[in-house]
Amino acid sequence: MMRTIDPAKHEARRRNIVNAAAGLFAAKGFERTTTAEICKAAGTSTGNLFHYFPNKRAIFLAVFEEDGDEKAEFLARAVAGDDPWAALLEVVDLLAAPAAEPTVPPLVMEAMVQAYRDPEVEAALSRDNAEEHAAIAALLSRAAEAGQIDPGLDPVGTATWIQTLIGSLYTGAATNPGFEPAEQLPTLHLILRRFLRAEPGPS
Amino acid sequence: MMRTIDPAKHEARRRNIVNAAAGLFAAKGFERTTTAEICKAAGTSTGNLFHYFPNKRAIFLAVFEEDGDEKAEFLARAVAGDDPWAALLEVVDLLAAPAAEPTVPPLVMEAMVQAYRDPEVEAALSRDNAEEHAAIAALLSRAAEAGQIDPGLDPVGTATWIQTLIGSLYTGAATNPGFEPAEQLPTLHLILRRFLRAEPGPS
DNA sequence: GTCTATAACGCGATAGAC
DNA sequence: GTCTATCGCGTTATAGAC
Incomplete structure (x- = not known):
């Protein structure tokens, strides 16, 4: 029973959340962007979002941790x-x-x-x-x-x-x-x- | 009984609020600054603050409408x-x-x-x-x-x-x-x- | 057992009634 | 000028699907 599954899908989902959040942060700023909006834009839900990130700040940070x-x-x-x-x-x-x-x-x-x-x-x-x-x-x-x-x-x-x-x-x-x-x-x-x-x- | 009082005092009080708010906005940003903090810093109270300004945004705008x-x-x-x-x-x-x-x-x-x-x-x-x-x-x-x-x-x-x-x-x-x-x-x-x-x- | 969804809690802020 | 109702936010507790 594959314990930990494809980390690829995990990364893809994570990226999806980060990308959706980036667009919102750019348009509305950090504080005015709600976690609910990020969820809706990413096509996921609250519980799931907080499964990938400990809090909203972590999502913002992830936007800038690339390339x-x-x-x-x-x-x-x-x-x-x-x-x-x-x-x-x-x-x-x-x-x-x-x-x-x-x-x-x-x-x-x-x-x-x-x-x-x-x-x-x-x-x-x-x-x-x-x-x-x-x-x-x-x-x-x-x-x-x-x-x-x-x-x-x-x-x-x-x-x-x-x-x-x-x-x-x-x-x-x-x-x-x-x-x-x-x-x-x-x-x-x-x-x-x-x-x-x-x-x-x-x- | 003087109905509308000295506009000088009004202006002074207003300026006082604006100055207090400016310091807080500079230190903490607009969204993270609460109206309660502005009140405390200006030595006034909520009702009074909303007597001078319709809302928080108006205070922020007033900071930049000078000189x-x-x-x-x-x-x-x-x-x-x-x-x-x-x-x-x-x-x-x-x-x-x-x-x-x-x-x-x-x-x-x-x-x-x-x-x-x-x-x-x-x-x-x-x-x-x-x-x-x-x-x-x-x-x-x-x-x-x-x-x-x-x-x-x-x-x-x-x-x-x-x-x-x-x-x-x-x-x-x-x-x-x-x-x-x-x-x-x-x-x-x-x-x-x-x-x-x-x-x-x-x- | 890892991932996803729902629902609800606690907090604090704005604003307005008194 | 005090006090407080209302609302919306981030977060978590709980429970179900793959």
Whole structure:
């Protein structure tokens, strides 16, 4: 008598719940989304939902616990590449890409707000942030050595600014109705090019 | 027997409630702040609170309905000034200044999130946004005419980017613990100078 | 024995009657 | 200005299906 059955079905059901919840969290926010709504959207029921997750917060956290591995690999490969400047632009594009999906920017906003009160959300976000920051800072250092960017810039502080510039695509998409992150990418590249590649120069 | 009393006292009491609520909204967010807490913090009681405001949302809205006049004046004066580039930097500093106050960034985050669902909040924010955007775009046009910045930049799109850059100071302060907007202002100026004043140049 | 569904509890918040 | 009715939420206790 197969004791524990297919973990595949378990995962599928779990994912189904997470996906349904993600849509609701994006549309209505965490607190205004009720567990009953999640159940209805996922086609399941209360008892079942609390069989997969201990509480509502755990569902929210699960939304953001994905695809960490692929990104880490990509970042590692980029840092190790030959052309730091080109790699930097690729990293920027990679990190900016999800902003074009309609549900992601509101979810990111919600996560930033929740990170304020919930230490677990805070931890999850800062882990991701630190990973990206390290990769960007490393690329900036290497690009400076290679003479591709202004060597006078502090890699740590500059990396933070690049992250906030990418973040602007998310906040912009979440707040301005007509803001299309994909359209803004060329401008972001232009800003970075002019900011980073500028001659040290006077004043 | 004076029927309707001093509107001054009314306003003071109202302001008192709004200020107390603002602190709580900043610390705990809108939904997690209870009307009872607001009452306690404001030193009043439930019935009295609902005498001044119809519901909790109205209190939240009142937090953001202030000092509109002074800012509008300042913007108008800046646009009319002699040196558009200097005026632009002054406008940036003015709009960035509140980010240094500890309670403001979380409140702004909360407002951006609430603007998604609440049309009234959305309206209030976009009114402010449009005002600032118009001023910045006008300054960009004048600075381009005066040969102070790259004339190839689209004033409308560039103004939006400048707004998001300023917004980064708020989101950065709200998310990164060690992020000090005041310290980042010089870097913001540097980014703007290099981005905007660059020669049109090739590539 | 693992998964799913129903139903109900306790809590706390809003709002309005007094 | 106090007090409290009403309602909706997250959660759990209980019981049935695969």
